[in-house]
Amino acid sequence: MATQTPSSSTSEVSKKRKRRPSSSTSELSKKRKRDDSSSPRWKYEVFLSFYSKDTRMSFTDHLYVDLKRKGILVFRDDETLKRGEYISQALLKAIQESQYAIVIFSAKYAFSKWCLMELAEIVEWEEKKKLTVLPIFYHVDPCDVRNQSGSFAEAFTAHEKDPKIDKKDTDMWKNALRKAGSIAGWHIHDRYEATIIQEISGHLSRELNSRFSRHDYEKLVAMDSQADKMMELLDMKSDDVRFVGIHGMGGVGKTTLAEIIYDRVSSNWGFEGSGFISCVREKSATARDLASLQKELLSTIMQEEIPIWDHHEGIRMIKKILQNKKVFIVLDDVDSDEQLTALAGDRKWFGPGSRVIITSRDIHPLRTHDVKDIHKVEQLETAEALQLFSLSAFKKTHPIEDYKDLSMGFVNYAQGLPLALKVLGSFLNEREIDAWKSEKDKLKAIPDPKIMDVLQISFDGLQKLQKDLFLDLACLFQKSLLSYEMLESCGYYRIDIDVLIEKSLISKSKYGWCPYLSMHDLLKELGQEIVRRECPDESGKRSRLFCWEDLYQVLKNDTVS
Numbered sequence: 001m002a003t004q005t006p007s008s009s010t011s012e013v014s015k016k017r018k019r020r021p022s023s024s025t026s027e028l029s030k031k032r033k034r035d036d037s038s039s040p041r042w043k044y045e046v047f048l049s050f051y052s053k054d055t056r057m058s059f060t061d062h063l064y065v066d067l068k069r070k071g072i073l074v075f076r077d078d079e080t081l082k083r084g085e086y087i088s089q090a091l092l093k094a095i096q097e098s099q100y101a102i103v104i105f106s107a108k109y110a111f112s113k114w115c116l117m118e119l120a121e122i123v124e125w126e127e128k129k130k131l132t133v134l135p136i137f138y139h140v141d142p143c144d145v146r147n148q149s150g151s152f153a154e155a156f157t158a159h160e161k162d163p164k165i166d167k168k169d170t171d172m173w174k175n176a177l178r179k180a181g182s183i184a185g186w187h188i189h190d191r192y193e194a195t196i197i198q199e200i201s202g203h204l205s206r207e208l209n210s211r212f213s214r215h216d217y218e219k220l221v222a223m224d225s226q227a228d229k230m231m232e233l234l235d236m237k238s239d240d241v242r243f244v245g246i247h248g249m250g251g252v253g254k255t256t257l258a259e260i261i262y263d264r265v266s267s268n269w270g271f272e273g274s275g276f277i278s279c280v281r282e283k284s285a286t287a288r289d290l291a292s293l294q295k296e297l298l299s300t301i302m303q304e305e306i307p308i309w310d311h312h313e314g315i316r317m318i319k320k321i322l323q324n325k326k327v328f329i330v331l332d333d334v335d336s337d338e339q340l341t342a343l344a345g346d347r348k349w350f351g352p353g354s355r356v357i358i359t360s361r362d363i364h365p366l367r368t369h370d371v372k373d374i375h376k377v378e379q380l381e382t383a384e385a386l387q388l389f390s391l392s393a394f395k396k397t398h399p400i401e402d403y404k405d406l407s408m409g410f411v412n413y414a415q416g417l418p419l420a421l422k423v424l425g426s427f428l429n430e431r432e433i434d435a436w437k438s439e440k441d442k443l444k445a446i447p448d449p450k451i452m453d454v455l456q457i458s459f460d461g462l463q464k465l466q467k468d469l470f471l472d473l474a475c476l477f478q479k480s481l482l483s484y485e486m487l488e489s490c491g492y493y494r495i496d497i498d499v500l501i502e503k504s505l506i507s508k509s510k511y512g513w514c515p516y517l518s519m520h521d522l523l524k525e526l527g528q529e530i531v532r533r534e535c536p537d538e539s540g541k542r543s544r545l546f547c548w549e550d551l552y553q554v555l556k557n558d559t560v561s
Helices: 010-016 025-035 059-069 089-096 113-127 142-147 151-161 167-180 193-208 223-234 254-265 287-302 311-322 337-344 363-368 382-394 401-414 418-428 433-445 449-460 464-476 484-489 494-502 521-534 548-557
Strands: 044-049 098-105 132-138 186-188 242-247 273-277 327-331 355-360 373-376 507-511 514-518
Touching (some): 044 089, 044 193, 059 098, 059 193, 089 113, 113 167, 132 142, 142 167, 186 193, 223 254, 223 355, 254 273, 254 327, 273 287, 287 327, 311 337, 337 355, 382 401, 382 418, 418 433, 449 521, 464 494, 464 521, 484 494
């Protein structure tokens, strides 16, 4: 969502408009057909349609101010604009360049030809799936809008007596009212206006902050089943406060899954506020950083800046402000209990029905924080991995015929890790087949740095003995089925093995009835690359030798340090 206001005010835009009226509504329709060949670029997020004398100085103004306060770009026609017989080209363009249209139906709305022409354009644009209409029934019955009864009938009686108005136009206006009046919206009758304005602006804010476009969703391979499992854990119909964890190795899709759930849930279950706090680990190096995260959390949920300078005070403020609110929160990439204590220390901090999702590579902080519902994100199966790779490499769900074998080679290399599949597919997109072969050869010698940098974050968080264990596993036990007993007999500590499992650097499985430990191939490659970097030119000066060629040369030439 854009957070800046337009460079010039609505009033200034209005003054610059050309006020040349069109000769007829039908001529405007012809022009629209010529302009429909391509989708417009959104300049405004919301277009407000309303009858000035009914609501400009009251409801519409309050709604406009609240939308602007939330950083939403709003077009509201300036009241000083001289309204002619027909809708202006500038106003027509503003509708076409808006993502949403809020139509405020009031008692005298249909008496305005200008409003009805606006509405006809809005509905036509909505039918083409280029704009979303949000109706507000301001002390009018939606049935009166749909059926042109009550004050709307009186308005059309007056229009039909006007010799300057064609029957074709009145029929078009009635059709627009019928369609717009059938859309679910907000009915202001005996409710507080402030409450409804908060609902409307909150709904729009969440929708505009959606983390995925329709095009993005097409690329989310194998996420439906994962999202369904998360929805079961969240149990949205329950009124309890629920913490749910998402766990898995780096690059496996934890953040993507959290974003999908956020988009699906945050605006649809009656939450009074929601917030997606990303990169928690990266943003929380010091206590001051924790205070900054608390400020981000509260300010996002409350949609206004809430200053916090001390993380202890931040804890008190979160409790005070949110304990009676139903909120939906995502804390993404958490790696310590201190972060959770500062941001979501206890279920009692939040109102009934609240949900908190926590993503982490490390399962230990989740367990320490008593998060019992934890979903582990697994690597993709081969068919799913090929589909994801193909979407990045070819913009389609399957590889081009001549590239099938090469594609499978890269899919096997990635071992089901979505990050690697996307990075490699995007890099190879639009490249010749010889370049694909060259990249395949290059990966055998030099791993892709974009993939390695993401994976190394987990390694960097280890203690020295844990790093040594990881590097030994990556370099010296490449093909073995390992058990706790085997590693402990080699002098490793059980606790360090557990830490690597918790941080998703090794996994525990079963071979028959016996448990065994294994490491993802790309994590092995990371460990070997870390050792290579110790001394790129002289293998004898590295801490470990794992390549037969290097080992042979070092022993032959006696170059070991």
